[in-house]
Amino acid sequence: METTWNHATVLLNEAVSALFSDGTNDFSGAEDGTYVDATFGRGGHSRLILSRLSSAGRLIAFDKDPQAVAESASIADARFSIRHEGFAHLGELPVGSVAGLLMDLGVSSPQIDNPARGFSFRNDGPLDMRMDTxxxxxxxxxxxxxxxxxxxxxxxxxxxxxxxxxxxxxxxxxxxxxxxxxxxxxxxxxxxxxxxxxxxxxxxxxxxxxxxxxxxNAELEELQQALEASLSVLQPGGRLAVISFHSLEDRIVKQFIAKHAREEYDRRAPFAAPKVMQLVSLGRVKPSEEEIKGNPRSRSAIMRVAQRTAA
Structure with a gap:
């Protein structure tokens, strides 16, 4: 009998509401535009995003894990599609085509809990750890x-x-x-x-x-590539939300948003116009005490949110 590995989606409502311009939890299903779930996992965020979209909306998901891609088959929705590849491929999407982009950088519970994947030191299994087996x-x-x-x-x-x-x-x-x-x-x-x-x-x-x-899995390199690609694929006013689970990831996200949320001057050309800011930082969100109590693995999560400027 095949084991079912459960997964609790971290910052579920907070992440999805952050993608939409009103920033609310009113999931009335009225949003147009194309949204991206860059790490499908077991589809918690994707399903809630779809519940917020209108019939004209679209959701594109990415995931390297073949088991995650197999799980996506349970979503029978013409507005949804998934690509079996990492989010380093975000840059292949059309320029300015994305209204909201979510990256959940955590390892899913099914990956951790399944000994055959080799991610955990708590259960004996082959020493693998590949996201894409x-x-x-x-x-x-x-x-x-x-x-x-x-x-x-x-x-x-x-x-x-x-x-x-x-x-x-x-x-x-x-x-x-x-x-x-x-x-x-x-x-x-x-x-x-x-x-x-x-x-x-x-x-x-x-x-x-x-x-x-x-x-x-070249995780940090892929994150840097995806963040840079976000500047190209996000439309003016488009939202970027990134959930990280350790300081190395969060530092990259924090510095990326800070760098592009200010004007940059070229010291070699002091009279030239500054490079305009491309993002506006909308702050960070951490799990509530209630969520941490129900899902201890969420305790280290930090979500940073930014919005693409019109420039």
Whole structure:
């Protein structure tokens, strides 16, 4: 019997209401225009967006995960379409064609809870961590050949782990002595032996697993590409809403919005007209205490919202 993996959509009403110009929770189904759910997941945001659209509205979803794409088949709505690819491909949409763009950067609960996906250190499974299991290199395959300095850099940069060096050396030593790591439990145990101290309530393997997942899926690079593409595809007045779950992502989103929400002067041409601002920051939103209580995985979420200027 196939297991059903449940998923609670984070900031559901807040994210969808942020996409529309009135910014309200009045989901009366009267909005025209094309909207984008850049990370379909299990479709929570997409279904609510569709409930807000008129018959002339359209929703385009993206997702690299073939299981998410399969889930989208349950939406029998002519206004909806999905692309089996990451949101780095946003720039392929027509210029100025999008009225609202939502990016939920979190890993879905079905991905975390299913041991076969290899995202979690809590359940033993193959050391995979690919969002798209149909292509690319798994974490196990990469660790089978990566050098100590490469592994160290990834753990330090993407996991902000101060024990990155000892962990990397232990991974390579284990590979030379007994063969490469192949399961999540093997990696979690090895990391625990190297991490001498950790914040209360946090597993020693948390930062390393985060680092490998981000690296193997090129998550930060894809986020930067998608944010830059948003400036092209959003129409004047179009809304951008991005939900992030750790400081590396949130820092990129925050700096991107700040950069484009001000006029820029070229110091080499002091008398030239400044580059006009392209976004207006509409602030940030965090989950309510009630949501965090019902879904503890939402506690680290931050949503930042911006609006495309008319320029």
């Amino acid at each position: 149909t292509r690319g290199e798994s974490v196990a395959e990469w660790l089978a050949t990566a050098e100590v300095n490469q592994i160290t850099e990834v753990i330090r940069e993407y996991g902000e782990e101060r024990f990155a060096g000892p962990i990397a050396k232990a991974i390579v030593a284990r590979r030379q002595e007994r063969g490469p790591l192949s399961t999540t439990s093997e990696l979690a145990q090895l990391v625990a032996e190297q991490v001498k101290t950790r914040e209360p309530g946090k597993d020693p393997a948390t930062r390393t697993f985060q680092a490998f997942r981000i690296f193997i």
